Amino acid sequence: TQSNGTNTPPEQNGQSHRPSPPPQSSSRHQQQQQQQQQQQQQQQQQQQQQSQQQQHQSQQYHQQQQSHHRHKQYHQSDSIQFQQQNGFHPQQRQNQTSYPQQQHMKPKACYTCGDLGHLAFACPEQYSSDSNYPHNTRDGYKLDYRPRQSTPTNLQQQQQRQMRSNSNSKTKVRDNS
Known part of the structure; x- marks a missing residue:
């Protein structure tokens, strides 16, 4: 499609060792340039409404340039949209992963x-002697979140109590045997 417009540069048209074709081709090329300028003005004013009435060569060449430029614009906008989506997806994934954990933490009833x-x-009845926990x-x-922030010490106390109870039960079993 670009062969008609690109294979006639002014270097070939202005050669002097061809007797008859160069003036015709150069005049054609000047006509093409004038029509291309007219077509650019018409495209700016009327947006390709009358561009189909011009020559087919210059019309195809200009349409290819414009379509390529539009393709670049669309590609840039798509890349911006993809960057926004890529930047926003990990936040959604983090919210999705942390949300069921909160759901699992909240509806559990206290064992005591x-x-x-x-x-x-974090039961206030179990640790009623501590001043941190309300009665x-x-x-x-x-x-709700205040006893959870001080849970590591309570977890260690529970683990120590469980270890002591397990060791006591084991020694009792050994004594009985």
Whole structure:
């Protein structure tokens, strides 16, 4: 499609050792240039409404240039959209992974008193002697995340208690045997 427009540069048209074809071809090329300029003005004003009435060579050549430029624009906008999506997907994945964990943490009832606001290691009835934990369970609902922040010590205490109970049971079994 570009062969008609590109194979007639002014270097070939202006050669002097061809007697009859160069003036015709150069005049044709000048006509093509004039029509191309007219076509550019018409495309800017009327947006390719009358471009089909011009010569077929220059019309195809200009349409290819414009379609290539449009393709670049679309490609740039697509890449920007893909970058936004790629930057936004990991946040969605993190929210999806952390959300069921919160769902699993909240509805579990306490093993000691049966309330939903806390787990067994954060039960205010079990550690009633500590001043950090409120004695009322409704205050425990309000301070839902506060006992969870100080859970590592409570987890260690529970593990130590479980280890002691296990060791006691093992020694008792050994004594009985």
